Amino acid sequence: xxxxxxxxxxxxxxxxxxxxxxxxxxxxxxxxxxxxxxxxxxxxxxxxxxxxxxxxxxxxxxxxxxxxxxxxxxxxxxxxxxxxxxxxxxxxxxxxxxxxxxxxxxxxxxxxxxxxxxxxxxxxxxxxxxxxxxxxxxxxxxxxxxxxxxxxxxxxxxxxxxxxxxxxxxxxxxxxxxxxxxxxxxxxxxxxxxxxxxxxxxxxxxxxxxxxxxxxxxxxxxxxxxxxxxxxxxxxxxxxxxxxxxxxxxxxxxxxxxxxxxxxxxxxxxxxxxxxxxxxxxxxxxxxxxxxxxxxxxxxxxxxxxxxxxxxxxxxxxxxxxxxxxxxxxx
Amino acid sequence: xxxxxxxxxxxxxxxxxxxxxxxxxxxxxxxxxxxxxxxxxxxxxxxxxxxxxxxxxxxxxxxxxxxxxxxxxxxxxxxxxxxxxxxxxxxxxxxxxxxxxxxxxxxxxxxxxxxxxxxxxxxxxxxxxxxxxxxxxxxxxxxxxxxxxxxxxxxxxxxxxxxxxxxxxxxxxxxxxxxxxxxxxxxxxxxxxxxxxxxxxxxxxxxxxxxxxxxxxxxxxxxxxxxxxxxxxxxxxxxxxxxxxxxxxxxxxxxxxxxxxxxxxxxxxxxxxxxxxxxxxxxxxxxxxxxxxxxxxxxxxxxxxxxxxxxxxxxxxxxxxxxxxxxxxxxxxxxxxxxxxxxxxx
Numbered sequence: 001x002x003x004x005x006x007x008x009x010x011x012x013x014x015x016x017x018x019x020x021x022x023x024x025x026x027x028x029x030x031x032x033x034x035x036x037x038x039x040x041x042x043x044x045x046x047x048x049x050x051x052x053x054x055x056x057x058x059x060x061x062x063x064x065x066x067x068x069x070x071x072x073x074x075x076x077x078x079x080x081x082x083x084x085x086x087x088x089x090x091x092x093x094x095x096x097x098x099x100x101x102x103x104x105x106x107x108x109x110x111x112x113x114x115x116x117x118x119x120x121x122x123x124x125x126x127x128x129x130x131x132x133x134x135x136x137x138x139x140x141x142x143x144x145x146x147x148x149x150x151x152x153x154x155x156x157x158x159x160x161x162x163x164x165x166x167x168x169x170x171x172x173x174x175x176x177x178x179x180x181x182x183x184x185x186x187x188x189x190x191x192x193x194x195x196x197x198x199x200x201x202x203x204x205x206x207x208x209x210x211x212x213x214x215x216x217x218x219x220x221x222x223x224x225x226x227x228x229x230x231x232x233x234x235x236x237x238x239x240x241x242x243x244x245x246x247x248x249x250x251x252x253x254x255x256x257x258x259x260x261x262x263x264x265x266x267x268x269x270x271x272x273x274x275x276x277x278x279x280x281x282x283x284x285x286x287x288x289x290x291x292x293x294x295x296x297x298x299x300x301x302x303x304x305x306x307x308x309x310x311x312x313x314x315x316x317x318x319x320x321x322x323x324x325x326x327x328x329x330x331x
Numbered sequence: 332x333x334x335x336x337x338x339x340x341x342x343x344x345x346x347x348x349x350x351x352x353x354x355x356x357x358x359x360x361x362x363x364x365x366x367x368x369x370x371x372x373x374x375x376x377x378x379x380x381x382x383x384x385x386x387x388x389x390x391x392x393x394x395x396x397x398x399x400x401x402x403x404x405x406x407x408x409x410x411x412x413x414x415x416x417x418x419x420x421x422x423x424x425x426x427x428x429x430x431x432x433x434x435x436x437x438x439x440x441x442x443x444x445x446x447x448x449x450x451x452x453x454x455x456x457x458x459x460x461x462x463x464x465x466x467x468x469x470x471x472x473x474x475x476x477x478x479x480x481x482x483x484x485x486x487x488x489x490x491x492x493x494x495x496x497x498x499x500x501x502x503x504x505x506x507x508x509x510x511x512x513x514x515x516x517x518x519x520x521x522x523x524x525x526x527x528x529x530x531x532x533x534x535x536x537x538x539x540x541x542x543x544x545x546x547x548x549x550x551x552x553x554x555x556x557x558x559x560x561x562x563x564x565x566x567x568x569x570x571x572x573x574x575x576x577x578x579x580x581x582x583x584x585x586x587x588x589x590x591x592x593x594x595x596x597x598x599x600x601x602x603x604x605x606x607x608x609x610x611x612x613x614x615x616x617x618x619x620x621x622x623x624x625x626x627x628x629x630x631x632x633x634x635x636x637x638x639x640x641x642x643x644x645x646x647x648x649x650x651x652x653x654x655x656x657x658x659x660x661x662x663x664x665x666x667x668x669x670x671x672x673x674x675x676x677x
Contacts, residue, residue, distance in 0.1 A: 045468060085655075089655060089658060089659035089662075090659075093659035093661045093662050094659070094661060095655075095658040095659030095660075095661070095662075096658045096659075097658075098407055098468060099407075099610065099654060099657070099658035100654075100655060100658040100659060102409065102606055102654060102658075103651045103652070103653075103654035103655035103658055104651065104655070105651075106603070106607075106647050106648075106650050106651035106654060107647070107648055107651030107652065107655070108651075109644075109647055109651075110644045110645070110646070110647030110648035110649075110650070110651055111355075111644075111648060112644075113642060113644035113647065114355065114359075114642045114644035114645055114647075114648060116642070117642060118359045123642070245476075246472060246473075246475075246476050249468075249469055249472040249473070250473075252468075252469055253469050253473075256466075256469070293484070293487040293488050293491075294484060294487075294488065296480040296481070296483035296484040296487070297480065297481075297484050299480045300476070300477050300480040300481065303473045303476040303477050303480075304473075304477060306469075306473050307470060307473040307474065307477070310465050310469060310470065310473075311459040311463045311465040311470065312463070
């Protein structure tokens, strides 16, 4: 009974909803990125690596310039560059897209780990105070993007849940709707979808297949890197080695579950984010005693949920027909 | 020429990766020549270094075979890491309870239990792919994390012993692999022999048996194979299970030959190394042995480089570049053909 009580208590706590949003945001960005890439026919499992680069680059530029927005901007640029590398291998060289994605994840893990010491002066995870000491910086550095206050009374449930919110969370939802609009309501979106469904036909009609695919993949880099940057400068203010912890793959699952539609991917991301928040809240519940040694079992929850959902719902969703198939243009 | 591409592409990719990595080392103000000399010395410079390299190579051969077998069967087993953990974890649970058993019994039971656990863990992903179409890349990654957290729990609660770093008790002496050679404190167990035997078995199965033919046919062109009477869904599940058994065996070798108890760092990315190894070895068992030796040497050598102030993450960068070039092998082909054309012109 106490366990049931504790379960229900999680939902009554406004904190659960605010943590759910925080946990969902990186997934929303990354899965939107996944949609942009795969809708044009390029599988992008490199999301995990691009997110990691985004988290690293944004932290680095934030620490050196003192402005987290510059960090985000640079993360977008670098994310686009990393995605270009994947696009170049996949589109120009007809490379195996899954293997190329794996390569990029490894490179991202290697590069971020390798640069920890030269950039931040320490390994493992960053520490702002130590960084300032090592690099002789005395000015004030704000490592986190300041949350904004919404005009909701603070005392109310809603006010406690989402009254104070990171602008990046709002940006995530705005991006999803813009993404949806581009893909389903514009000529560009029609071309993206046609290139992903039937590149031969699109080519015959004069659509630049390679150009559209480059656009899709590079946009996925932009979104995934903001998602990664949210983990560092949007939430914690630090960079930790391998801090993405599989979120790129959960975002891929959200994209599949959302049927390659930005809105569907967003809803699936919220489901996965909420399951992470749920496990998180349950283990700090005051109603049941959770010893620290069983914590790993709670950490397992989002991955178990993703595994079950992805195998239960798949087949009911359909990928773009030419997803993952290189287009071999004949001159 | 075509015949030799399988050899040329990985070799050129590795060379290109080493050159690019040299610039990365240069960019942080270190000498790449010095770094590579330290690396080679660290991997092969003394009897101890060589033993260390071979010890590191043994499980890598197996994870390389695991991923390579998957590739041959048309599945991308990115979950060797999780299967390795489950193999080692199960073998630990069995191995610590076999104090009463004679070595031949304890050894075989521990090895088999670990392989079965790896096979079962991978078969989940295979079954889901066959039945529901869930892509194995996503499911095996989820299974990796689940295995990681499950093992973290197991060594903190049910299998925990002592204080400090969470760890299991030691397995029974009769379940430890025999030691072939000892250099100082370093022991080389029979793990490397198990690995080489596994490679030979995989070669025979793939090249000389009907089952191997079916696996390759299903991997090469699933639709044609199905038309030819080969059950694809059965083949996917079975291929994943065999791949997982090899990864599980890697965990077993690491447990019974090196650590003798389950520790958190036991798998340490070796499952992911298997991907690079399979691709460098072009999914061929003999190629995989050499690729694993290369990776084992890089890992051992990079530990020495770490002392010289160069992060061992450089190995991951090298791996990433190699995999990237093997994935888009037309880059390498074009590079070589372009140079040749230029020679012809001149």
